[in-house]
Amino acid sequence: MANGIIKVDSLVKEYDSLRAVDGISFEVYEGEVFAFLGPNGAGKTTTVEILECIRPLTGGSAKVCGYDVSKESDVKEIKKRIGVLPQDFNALEKLSVKENISLIGDMYDKHLSASEVIKLLDLEDKANAKFDSLSGGLKQRVGVAAALVSDPQLVFLDEPTTGLDPKARRDVWAVIANLKKLGKTVFLTTHYMEEAQVLADRIAIIDRGKIVALGSSQELISTYGGLKLLVIRKGPKDLADTLQAKFGQVTVNKDGDIHVKVDDVDELWRIMDILTTMRLGSDVELQTPTIEDVFLKITGTRITDEGDLT
Amino acid sequence: MRAITVFKAVTKNWLRSRAGLFFSIMFPILLLVVFGAIFSGVGGSSRYGLFVQNQDVTAEGSPTELSSAFVTALNSTGTFSLTEVPVGENATDYARQQLGPLGGSMRILIISEGFQDDLINGTMKVRVGICFDTLNMSYQYFEPYMNDTQKSMLEDGLTQMQQLNSSLPDAYASLTIMLDSADQSAGVVQSIVASVANAFNYELIGAGNVITFTQTSVSNTQFRTIDFYIPGITAAFIMTNGIIGLTSTNTEFKRRGIIKRLSLTPLTKMDWVVGCILSQTLLNIILSFIMIGVGWIVFNVRVIPDALTILLIFLGSVMFSGIGMIFSGVIKDIEAANAIGNAVAFPMMFLSGTYFPLEIMPSYLQSVSKVLPLTYFSEGLKATMITKFADGIVFNMAVVAVLAVVFILIGVKVTRWREK
Ligand SMILES: Nc1ncnc2c1ncn2[C@@H]1O[C@H](COP(=O)(O)OP(=O)(O)OP(=O)(O)O)[C@@H](O)[C@H]1O
Ligand SMILES: [Mg+2]
Numbered sequence: 174m175a176n177g178i179i180k181v182d183s184l185v186k187e188y189d190s191l192r193a194v195d196g197i198s199f200e201v202y203e204g205e206v207f208a209f210l211g212p213n214g215a216g217k218t219t220t221v222e223i224l225e226c227i228r229p230l231t232g233g234s235a236k237v238c239g240y241d242v243s244k245e246s247d248v249k250e251i252k253k254r255i256g257v258l259p260q261d262f263n264a265l266e267k268l269s270v271k272e273n274i275s276l277i278g279d280m281y282d283k284h285l286s287a288s289e290v291i292k293l294l295d296l297e298d299k300a301n302a303k304f305d306s307l308s309g310g311l312k313q314r315v316g317v318a319a320a321l322v323s324d325p326q327l328v329f330l331d332e333p334t335t336g337l338d339p340k341a342r343r344d345v346w347a348v349i350a351n352l353k354k355l356g357k358t359v360f361l362t363t364h365y366m367e368e369a370q371v372l373a374d375r376i377a378i379i380d381r382g383k384i385v386a387l388g389s390s391q392e393l394i395s396t397y398g399g400l401k402l403l404v405i406r407k408g409p410k411d412l413a414d415t416l417q418a419k420f421g422q423v424t425v426n427k428d429g430d431i432h433v434k435v436d437d438v439d440e441l442w443r444i445m446d447i448l449t450t451m452r453l454g455s456d457v458e459l460q461t462p463t464i465e466d467v468f469l470k471i472t473g474t475r476i477t478d479e480g481d482l483t
Numbered sequence: 484m485r486a487i488t489v490f491k492a493v494t495k496n497w498l499r500s501r502a503g504l505f506f507s508i509m510f511p512i513l514l515l516v517v518f519g520a521i522f523s524g525v526g527g528s529s530r531y532g533l534f535v536q537n538q539d540v541t542a543e544g545s546p547t548e549l550s551s552a553f554v555t556a557l558n559s560t561g562t563f564s565l566t567e568v569p570v571g572e573n574a575t576d577y578a579r580q581q582l583g584p585l586g587g588s589m590r591i592l593i594i595s596e597g598f599q600d601d602l603i604n605g606t607m608k609v610r611v612g613i614c615f616d617t618l619n620m621s622y623q624y625f626e627p628y629m630n631d632t633q634k635s636m637l638e639d640g641l642t643q644m645q646q647l648n649s650s651l652p653d654a655y656a657s658l659t660i661m662l663d664s665a666d667q668s669a670g671v672v673q674s675i676v677a678s679v680a681n682a683f684n685y686e687l688i689g690a691g692n693v694i695t696f697t698q699t700s701v702s703n704t705q706f707r708t709i710d711f712y713i714p715g716i717t718a719a720f721i722m723t724n725g726i727i728g729l730t731s732t733n734t735e736f737k738r739r740g741i742i743k744r745l746s747l748t749p750l751t752k753m754d755w756v757v758g759c760i761l762s763q764t765l766l767n768i769i770l771s772f773i774m775i776g777v778g779w780i781v782f783n784v785r786v787i788p789d790a791l792t793i794l795l796i797f798l799g800s801v802m803f804s805g806i807g808m809i810f811s812g813v814i815k816d817i818e819a820a821n822a823i824g825n826a827v828a829f830p831m832m833f834l835s836g837t838y839f840p841l842e843i844m845p846s847y848l849q850s851v852s853k854v855l856p857l858t859y860f861s862e863g864l865k866a867t868m869i870t871k872f873a874d875g876i877v878f879n880m881a882v883v884a885v886l887a888v889v890f891i892l893i894g895v896k897v898t899r900w901r902e903k
Contacts, residue, residue: 188903227746228902249749257747263739265492267499272492279488280748303499319744 178203178238178327178358179224185232186219186382193219195382196233201360203326206353208373209362210464213480216382217362218260221329224360226251238327253281256325260332260362262316266305270296270315273304278322290318294348310341317348327358334368335480346372364480366465378468385471390464397467403444405431406456420444424469434466485750489758494765497732507728508770511720515774518716518838519709519782531672533557534578534591536568539598544570547599554594556679563675575661588666592676593659601655606687608651615644713778713786714864718799719837720774721767722857725803726810726831727824729763733811734820743902752900756808756891763807764800771796775868785869791876792867798883799860805890806856812897831857856886 179201186194194216201207209217222228224237226248238254240247264273271287278284291300294314299307304315313333320328330349334342342365349372352359363369369376370390378386378393386393399422405412408431417423420443422434435441441459448457469475474482497503535557539550546554557563566581568574574591582589622637629637660676662669736742745755771788778784810827814820832838834848835857841849852858863879866872 222902225747227743227900252747252749255747257744259740259743259747261740262744263741264744265496265741267496268492272495276488276492277744277748280485280745280750282749323748 176203177201179207179360180236181220181224181233182235183233184220184223184230184235186216186223186228187231193382194223194230197379197382197384198233199377199384199387201358202375203358204353204356205374206349206359206361206372208369208376209360209379210364210366210369210376210468211362211379212364212474212476212482214381215379217379218331220379221331221360221362225255225257225329253323254326256320256323256328258313258316258320258328258330258333260335262313262319264304264312264315264319267303269301269303270307270318271300273315274318274322277319281323284323285321287322290322293321293351294318308341310337310344313337313341313345314348317345321352321357325357327360328352329360331362332364333361334363334365342368364476365478366463366468366476370464376464378471380472386467393464393467394462397470399434399436399462399466399470400438401435401441402460402462402466403433403435403441404458404460405433405448405453406458408453408455412451412453415447416444419447434462434470486754486757486761489745489750489755490761490765493759494762497762497766503728503732507720507724507766508773511716511723511770512773512777514720515713515716515777516781519712519778530564531562531668531675532566532587532590533563533672533676534566534568534574534581534589535594536570536572536574536577536591537594537598538570538596539594540570540596549599549602550594553598553679553683556683557592557676560675560679563672588668589661589663590666590669590672591661593661595657595659598657601657602687604651605655608648608653611644611648611651615641615648618644709778709782710784710786710869711865713775713782713784714868715837715861717771717774717796718857718861718864719832719835720770721796721799722803722831722860723824723828724767724770725763725800725805725807726828727821729759729804729807730810730814730824731817731820733759733807734814734817737811737899738817742899746900752898753895755900756895756898759808760801760804760891760894763804764797767800768793768796788868791880792864795860795863795867795876795880795883798880798887799864802856802860802883802887802890805887805894808894809890809897812894812899831855834858835861837861856883859883859886 177200179199181200182198183196184194184198185192185196197220209220211217219228223230223242224235226237226242230243235242237251240250242248242251265276268276271291274287274290278287288300291297294317296311296314296318299311299315304312307315317330317333320330333349334345337345346368349359349361359372361369361372373390375387375389376393377384386397388396407429408425410425413423413425413431416431416433420433420440422436424432426432433444435444465475472482477483497507535554537546537550537554539547541547554565558565566578568577568591574593575589578589578591618637618641622634622641626634658676658680660673662673666672733742742755746752771792775784775786775788778786810820810823814823834844834852835841835855836852837857841852841858844852859879859882862875863883866875866879
């Protein structure tokens with residue numbers, strides 16, 4: 174069993190009357206990419222900021238790199254060992270990429286040179302560009318570079334790709350995949366299902382302050398996602414009703430596609446029977462479920478691209 | 484030294500920001516030039532405009548000797564810029580026409596016809612009166628010792644003098660001054676004209692040398708208003724740079740998450756606050772030197788900054804940056820930061836004797852000024868730069884130093900290095 178670099182036990186955070194984090198427990202193992210997946214307001218940032226020692230907890234306990242986040246003398250040790258990309262990262266706008274990264278680096282006794290991390294993140298062309306002249310994707314990459322300049326064991330990335338276009342998002346994904354190769358432990362938060370599925374070794378699904386599922390994407394899918402997903406493109410409305418009455422687990426998306434969750438092979442053949450009898454003209458497709466289906470199964474909702482629940 | 488790293492980064496960021504440069508350096512200098520011009524009279528603008536109509540002319544139409552001497556006397560005070568209104572014109576209409584559509588203050592002095600005659604008669608009457616009194620007193624005093632011939636000669640003389648005096652008309656030279664009640668300088672103009680007239684009177688009746696005034700300054704070098712203005716306005720802008728400038732920069736840093744990003748590193752809150760304050764202080768020292776430089780070149784001021792001046796500028800910067808750190812610690816957004824900064828800075832600027840002396844303010848405002856930190860900073864700078872009064876330097880510098888320490892400590896206390 175790998176070592177736990179983060180150990181969280183019954184963690185609670187209350188803002189006045191709101192319980193933003195509601196008694197969660199989990200461990201993050203050394204060397205893995207761990208994703209916190211949840212919609213806006215689920216409590217992701219609150220949790221990571223408690224682990225980063227910039228937010229006090231209300232109850233429970235949390236240890237990072239073996240140090241207690243609520244002990245004043247341990248905070249220094251934790252801060253030395255972690256690198257952070259905060260949500261909505263920003264830097265001094267009139268300083269260059271290199272100057273900003275050096276500024277963060279100089280806060281640590283031991284750190285990599287700014288040029289090294291700039292090279293690592295493929296930012297050489299932009300090393301002397303002013304931070305405020307960069308695109309959103311490049312700014313995020315500078316943020317990741319700043320998180321790495323102290324050569325930390327553990328890296329927190331809070332929504333590293335929110336607001337980026339698909340190309341920039343994939344670039345950041347490549348960077349994160351590379352971190353794992355470098356042997357870093359990565360704690361990632363996101364509301365993008367695909368991001369968690371592609372990058373994370375293990376995913377914790379968090380909803381209204383509670384962890385509702387935790388495991389590798391394979392485990393989650395086989396536990397919650399069902400066997401397969403049958404998609405009937407632009408199927409007739411009465412078909413959806415019939416299937417819903419017989420099998421349940423039917424949804425219709427905004428394009429009019431019918432999604433039927435299939436839990437075992439037997440069920441699949443019975444559904445196919447109905448379709449054959451109907452001599453259905455629509456395209457039929459069999460899909461492997463995704464984390465999105467897992468999320469839907471557990472919470473009964475989906476997360477939009479903006480991170481809100483449908 | 485992480486504070487030094489912060490200092491360098493924040494300073495560099497500031498130096499490259501045009502808005503920052505404008506508001507912290509260019510704007511103060513612009514104001515210095517504008518206000519300095521008003522106070523120093525560069526370009527002649529500090530003279531009071533005055534229209535003079537001399538109606539006392541000879542038969543040939545030229546002004547009489549004494550009336551023109553009076554105009555020359557007014558001119559030689561150096562306070563007026565005189566415009567002559569030709570005899571025969573309606574002075575008010577003429578002045579209005581000359582001032583043009585933009586107006587300006589209408590001040591008219593009319594020297595009435597017969598000014599010279601009246602002045603001569605009046606003066607003679609006074610002088611004869613004095614002679615009569617003098618002779619009369621000697622007569623009373625020495626009467627018992629005089630023989631009859633002496634007595635009757637004196638009595639004849641006294642009678643003749645009395646006759647002469649009553650033959651002189653009871654007229655007095657007449658000056659009319661017309662001022663606009665909305666004119667803020669009316670009082671000053673009136674009293675200067677009156678004192679010129681008095682000097683004229685005394686001169687004519689020969690009493691001018693009874694009391695003589697020698698004007699000397701309380702300090703050994705003669706300073707002008709503009710000289711005092713330089714330390715005053717420098718202090719005021721160091722105050723606004725701290726209370727408005729630093730507050731809004733740091734509130735913006737907070738909003739953009741810069742402070743949060745740094746708090747995620749081993750940097751301590753104290754190092755952050757010290758770095759920001761050092762940066763602000765460097766900026767203020769640059770500003771002060773430019774201000775003094777502009778003062779030297781443009782206004783020929785005689786301000787001499789020394790090591791104590793630099794020390795005091797340092798302490799003053801720290802003090803006001805401390806207030807800036809306190810404000811940015813407790814204020815949420817930049818709009819509120821600007822509003823509160825302005826609401827505190829501007830009244831303080833006016834109530835601390837920067838633009839006009841404390842002495843002319845009502846006494847309750849004077850007591851308010853005694854609790855404002857800018858008062859001590861600005862008085863201290865005046866002392867180190869100009870008067871060099873040791874007491875003023877020591878006292879004000881001590882107050883500023885104590886407040887600087889207090890504000891920094893509160894600033895560190897309220898700066899949030901952790902979320903709620
Ligand atoms: N300082 C605060 N005071 C009061 N409530 C807060 C505070 N910060 C967060 N919250 C609330 O706590 C809940 C969790 O917020 P948190 O920022 O942790 O969510 P998140 O999962 O990071 O969401 P997002 O995708 O929006 O970043 C939300 O309902 C939020 O409104
Ligand atoms: Mg968040």
